[in-house]
Amino acid sequence: MGEINNVLISTVKSPLVINAARFALKLFPNAIFHVVSVIRKLRFRFLYIPHYSRIMERLAEEALRDIEKVLF
DSSP states (O other), rough: OOOOOEEEEESSHHHHHHHHHHHHHOTTTTTTEHHHHHOOOOOGGGGOHHHHHHHHHHHHHHHHHHHHHEEE
């Protein structure tokens, strides 16, 4: 099996994801990590209000910061 060069982490605000990132960093110390934050959307557009959008964006930014602290 070849060497792992790239690792993608799809993050949500979760301690499990942070622990998985720590473990992946130990397993693949030379890999390039790509972190993607996921924002959940509602099924019905009429319920998708700007306030909900701001909350989800803030949570996604916090999740990215948590993962970046682990990786850097």
